[in-house]
Amino acid sequence: MLRGAAKNFLDIDESELDVGLQPARVGDTVTARVFIGDALDNGAGYAVELGQPHTLEVLLRKMRSETGIRLRAADHAQNCTSSCPKCLRNYENRLGMDVVDLALGEDLTPSLWDDRAAEMVETFERAFLPHARLAHEFIGGVPVVTTTEAGGAAVVIGHPLWRHEPTHRDTRMSAAISELQSRGMRRVSTSDLFVLDRTPFKVFGQLT
Numbered sequence: 001m002l003r004g005a006a007k008n009f010l011d012i013d014e015s016e017l018d019v020g021l022q023p024a025r026v027g028d029t030v031t032a033r034v035f036i037g038d039a040l041d042n043g044a045g046y047a048v049e050l051g052q053p054h055t056l057e058v059l060l061r062k063m064r065s066e067t068g069i070r071l072r073a074a075d076h077a078q079n080c081t082s083s084c085p086k087c088l089r090n091y092e093n094r095l096g097m098d099v100v101d102l103a104l105g106e107d108l109t110p111s112l113w114d115d116r117a118a119e120m121v122e123t124f125e126r127a128f129l130p131h132a133r134l135a136h137e138f139i140g141g142v143p144v145v146t147t148t149e150a151g152g153a154a155v156v157i158g159h160p161l162w163r164h165e166p167t168h169r170d171t172r173m174s175a176a177i178s179e180l181q182s183r184g185m186r187r188v189s190t191s192d193l194f195v196l197d198r199t200p201f202k203v204f205g206q207l208t
Ligand SMILES: [Zn+2]
Pocket: 076, 080, 082, 083, 084, 085, 086, 087, 088
């Protein structure tokens, strides 16, 4: 998505840029940095230009607005709900195809997922209600699905980019877990809206 936005921004061919991930450590967290470089040995200096803080900021904003709007337009969105060869899929990301997703790439802030959260948990509840007594609620804005079966269980459904380990949890997720535990909920686990959307059986499995 970044390379596509850079292509439009500089009016060049995508093959002129290399984009990839470089493992990095921030504190005790292993994460990755995105790098962008000229594909040709004697490149025209596109990467240096894109690396200027102001240029990069403009590029990232365009990635979200212009590229996002184009891909969500009816002619593409009717046939593509996550990714396809016309938008994000390519030879380089073929091994991570299951997580190449427009909504993840476009939306590094919670807004887009927040907007869909209510509809997604309601759909989940309707689909699985015949199989277990389910309910859902929002604790501090964070969706939670619960069941009263087998002593009760709850799954806190976070943003897809939130971390779940206790030491790095988003504070909203931690607050929801504390609230559920203070009510005496015996089994509280975590998941995210991407999993709920793609593999709802996993969330159901955590409840039962
Ligand atoms: Zn697509």
